[in-house]
Amino acid sequence: MKIHHVGYLVNNIDDAVADFQKLGYVVSSSLIFDEKRKIFIQFLEFNPTNTIKNEIVSGGTRIELITPAQGCELFSKRLRSLGSIPYHICYECQDFKEKILELQAEGFLLIREPQVAPAIENRQVVFMYSNSIGLIELLEVK
Ligand code: NI
Numbered sequence: 001m002k003i004h005h006v007g008y009l010v011n012n013i014d015d016a017v018a019d020f021q022k023l024g025y026v027v028s029s030s031l032i033f034d035e036k037r038k039i040f041i042q043f044l045e046f047n048p049t050n051t052i053k054n055e056i057v058s059g060g061t062r063i064e065l066i067t068p069a070q071g072c073e074l075f076s077k078r079l080r081s082l083g084s085i086p087y088h089i090c091y092e093c094q095d096f097k098e099k100i101l102e103l104q105a106e107g108f109l110l111i112r113e114p115q116v117a118p119a120i121e122n123r124q125v126v127f128m129y130s131n132s133i134g135l136i137e138l139l140e141v142k
Helices: 013-022 073-082 096-105
Strands: 002-009 025-027 032-034 039-046 062-068 085-093 115-117 123-130 134-140
Touching: 002 073, 013 025, 013 039, 013 062, 062 073, 096 123, 096 134
Parallel strands: 002 062, 085 134
Antiparallel strands: 002 085, 025 039, 032 039, 039 062, 115 123, 123 134
């Protein structure tokens, strides 16, 4: 599986964007409102043409910033207790449904049934949890 993005839960998307820009990232999506989950989402990508301290950096890393909108109690609570944090790594997989079953058989918990991600071309995503490594997200390849 290939890493698609690293998801960050943040208090304020604009502040987070400003700091990621200092690290060489550029905004790569519009600000998306996920109605169902009551969250705002913004994607950033490493700009391969950026140089930091004369060092040419390779591109490819994608960051997903998430901040809760009104009515998203779960994330608001988590932010209050933990502050802004990276909270999941998303893996892209060809065999989406098979991978879910395979990981369940390996002890990963299915947090909830797969759902459509409006922020990622309406592709199916699912969150799974392991006590040892925490939360992962799987993303179908279309
Ligand atoms: Ni994600």
